[in-house]
Amino acid sequence: MNFLATSIESLGAKVVGWFTVGYGMFAFLVQASLLLLEPATWNRATFDVVVKQVYFTAVQILHVFLGYALVISWLIISIILSTARDFGLTEFASEMTIRVLVLELLPFLTALFVALRSGSAINTEVALMQVNNELDALAHCKVPPMQFEFLPRLVGGVVSVVTLAGLAGLLALLMGYLAIYGMNAAGFEPYTQTIAKIFDFKIVAGLVVKCALFGLAVTLIPVTAGLETPKKLFMVPVSVLRGMMRVFFAIVAIEVVSLALKYI
């Protein structure tokens, strides 16, 4: 009996913990959104931090990221094309390529890329600031950390993921054309037809929203995880670990929901 009670209690504690974390994130998001709507937020200083964030998240890694997207796209396109030829389904190859790469795989990989590179950095930085009482100090000096530290990171993350995923998608479209039709313009009409068939308004809007959610997940979750850190230095790695796990689950959840909405 005692054992049962203990396990139920621990389960309850976990559920309460998840709700607390979820609520914390939601409250933070609402706070950030409300702040975004205030005209006073849009000053030069905030804008500078956004630019900096975009630079570190997207521009600095652009060449590496595009090279990586190129290799992945080329591989996947080759596999799909040869499989489609083997099964005599070449007519569906271009559509399949675009759907798999541009709509699903590349945004997902972009989110993972940004999460590993910038998300973990943000988490550590916020956790250290929290441990070292820097956030309180900033607030004390009339520099609200939400406006100058967190919100620019969220905006920068969203902008970065949407842009990187878009660029990778365009690259994959180009690669797909080259792989299917080669270096000539003969396939332009049918390829355009395929693209027109796939990218209707709903799909494009869904893609942009999905990328924006990915961007939000890879910045919002690390920030809230960092803010949760108890004021002890040795808790910083634990905070990063928790934050990154949550980011991973959030990315997978967004992908699954988007797939379900699209195909079910």
Next chain:
Amino acid sequence: MNKLHFKVGLFAVASLLLAGIFTVYLLHARGFFEKTFHLQLAAASADGVAPGVPVVFSGIEIGRVTTLGLNENGGIIIRTEFLGRNAKWLKENSTFTLDKPIVGGAKIRVDSPDLAAPALPDNATMLLLTSDVSKEIPALVERVKAILANVEHLTRKDGDLNTTLANVKTVTGRMTGEYGMLESILGSPEKARAVTESLEKTRALITKLDGLAAKADQWLFAEKGVAEQTRESLAQVRLILNDAQSSLKKADAMMANAVEISANVNEGTQDLAQLRAEIDDAVHKANDLVNEINKKWPFARNPEVKLP
């Protein structure tokens, strides 16, 4: 100049430019800048047709079905939409066929045999033909069923085929026995053994006969054999007979003289006539004997003994 800001600016401009170009391209691809061309297809049945079904020309999609509806007479009206640039493939003599392959979705196929023919006007109504593979399947299935029933009848548990196979199995089982094929034909190893035994006896007998025949051959037909001896003795018999014939001829001649000499002697004549009759009789007997022998041993052609 702030290098960081420049780079981000460049990134932003390039991204926005690409996004803009892609948007324009997408709008162009989706026919935003073009007039759409409408066509209505009249069909007997809308089976398999739904909004979104592609209209293909030479395997390339040129339009789509937008809506389905019924007209006043209960016929099906399928409304399709084409981009302005694709309308040139639709001619007045084009045929529209609903293709429903077994694998893959339905599509409406456009065939335009003469591309020089006048183009279809907007909102024209054409007839939709149906080529449906799946409708032929039930008939096919019926025939296959009949064939399968026959096969089943043939292969049923007490069926001819099964009995035959069982027999074949018994026969081949016997074939693998000691007496092989013979056993399979006769039915049991005992009978087969009897046959082989009698065959063996026959073989021994034939060997013996062979030896016997060789001996007989030697005895009968070899040099100095029985046959040779018989022939020789017969030749001697003939010589003897020939001698007898010649002596008889002499006796005959002598007799004739005697008849002439004693012509006058009447009494004696009667006795002589009797003698003559007796000799004639003897000659006849000898002749018969010669004929008899000649019949059996054909060595001479004219064996007759003639009396004058």
